[in-house]
Amino acid sequence: MGAVDGGEGRWVRACARGDVGPGEAVRVEIEPPVAVFNVDGELLATDDTCTHAQSSLADGYVEGDRVECSWHFATFCLRTGEALTLPARDPVRTHEVKVEGDDVYVLVGAAGDHAGGVAATGSGDDRGHGERDGGRPWGG
Numbered sequence: 001m002g003a004v005d006g007g008e009g010r011w012v013r014a015c016a017r018g019d020v021g022p023g024e025a026v027r028v029e030i031e032p033p034v035a036v037f038n039v040d041g042e043l044l045a046t047d048d049t050c051t052h053a054q055s056s057l058a059d060g061y062v063e064g065d066r067v068e069c070s071w072h073f074a075t076f077c078l079r080t081g082e083a084l085t086l087p088a089r090d091p092v093r094t095h096e097v098k099v100e101g102d103d104v105y106v107l108v109g110a111a112g113d114h115a116g117g118v119a120a121t122g123s124g125d126d127r128g129h130g131e132r133d134g135g136r137p138w139g140g
Contacts, residue, residue, distance in 0.1 A: 009110025027058040
């Protein structure tokens with residue numbers, strides 16, 4: 001993957017446009033890893049690692065402009081990075097995306113990278129209960 005200096009931060013070639021089908025994501029192996037998501041033809045990027053338990057968000061469930069982590073089902077907004085559901089409380093960082101020809105680039109390390117708006121709320125150690133796991137407490 002090539003990188004192009006963008007002043008503040010750098011543009012990193014993430015993938016080919018055709019590598020990310022609608023409703024899918026790809027993991028970009030940089031440090032830290034980034035995920036590129038295809039939301040109805042619009043490409044959005046976030047850090048790939050869930051802020052709750054270090055799982056790959058590219059392996060999660062994409063629905064509209066949201067991704068649900070495959071480990072404990074925390075949900076994030078792909079546009080803002082906001083943590084929408086517990087057990088995640090902290091937002092995930094978002095990244096600017098540009099397409100040149102067939103190449104998809106992600107801006108990393110920029111001052112403009114957005115760390116989300118409002119974290120999911122909850123009190124104490126309440127980690128919520130998930131619909132996919134039959135209502136059992138989050139395992140992490």
